[in-house]
Amino acid sequence: MLEIKGIELRYGAVKAVRDVSLRVEKGELVTLLGANGAGKSSTLKSIAGVLKPARGTITLNGENISSLSPEQLVRRGVAMVPETRDVFPDLTVDENLQLGAFSRRFDTKAVAATRQQMFELFPLLAERVKQPAGTLSGGQQQQLVIARAMMSNPSLLLLDEPSLGLAPVIVDKIFEMIVALRKSGVTILLVEQNATKAMKISDRNYVLSLGRVAAEGTAAEIAERSDLKSIYLGS
Ligand SMILES: Nc1ncnc2c1ncn2[C@@H]1O[C@H](COP(=O)(O)OP(=O)(O)O)[C@@H](O)[C@H]1O
Numbered sequence: 001m002l003e004i005k006g007i008e009l010r011y012g013a014v015k016a017v018r019d020v021s022l023r024v025e026k027g028e029l030v031t032l033l034g035a036n037g038a039g040k041s042s043t044l045k046s047i048a049g050v051l052k053p054a055r056g057t058i059t060l061n062g063e064n065i066s067s068l069s070p071e072q073l074v075r076r077g078v079a080m081v082p083e084t085r086d087v088f089p090d091l092t093v094d095e096n097l098q099l100g101a102f103s104r105r106f107d108t109k110a111v112a113a114t115r116q117q118m119f120e121l122f123p124l125l126a127e128r129v130k131q132p133a134g135t136l137s138g139g140q141q142q143q144l145v146i147a148r149a150m151m152s153n154p155s156l157l158l159l160d161e162p163s164l165g166l167a168p169v170i171v172d173k174i175f176e177m178i179v180a181l182r183k184s185g186v187t188i189l190l191v192e193q194n195a196t197k198a199m200k201i202s203d204r205n206y207v208l209s210l211g212r213v214a215a216e217g218t219a220a221e222i223a224e225r226s227d228l229k230s231i232y233l234g235s
């Protein structure tokens, strides 16, 4: 589904990603692990069209998407949940969800069906449809931004550190929801600092270090590389 070949990403003179290649097959849950500053968020941004590669290519379902805009990528089935976890605080839960469906707002039947599906996956949101999003807890806001991203009906969901800063019991909940989403058919590329937990639910993993892929493999294969522990466990 997704193939990244030798991308370089920069912010002006700063090289955030030097040389990253990776692939995600349809239906897979793949994680991107690595310490702070490794280039994980930048890699996700490049897939979502927010950051253009200075070198290399990004291919989605056989199409070179390297120069497409974020809007064009949403229409091609890519949705990103950034690490900033931004909700529209003064809008209700329901209004936040409707904004996620903006790209297909005229397809009201399909949007209503996805909304229903999200309420089944995230029952807590159903209880709070009319509540301003700003009044939700951190864990609830995380559920809302994931559900909002799902409202565009993506085939590829990019999740940037969904467990960051949440209490352990909430973190477990979020991971359960990611598993449920994956079962619903969406392909997921997950960025996590919580490597142990992330590798428990993933099919394959990439470890980034200083803007390059340091390792790729199943959880068992990564675990064998004791030299990598300090990198992906961030300690
Ligand atoms: N907006 C930005 N401007 C300049 N440098 C940035 C910006 N965002 C990230 N960087 C730099 O790019 C590198 C990779 O960052 P990032 O992709 O956010 O890493 P990660 O998500 O793995 O923590 C870091 O050195 C970071 O300081």
Ligand SMILES: [Mg+2]
Binding pocket: 040, 041, 042, 083
């Ligand atoms: Mg990041």
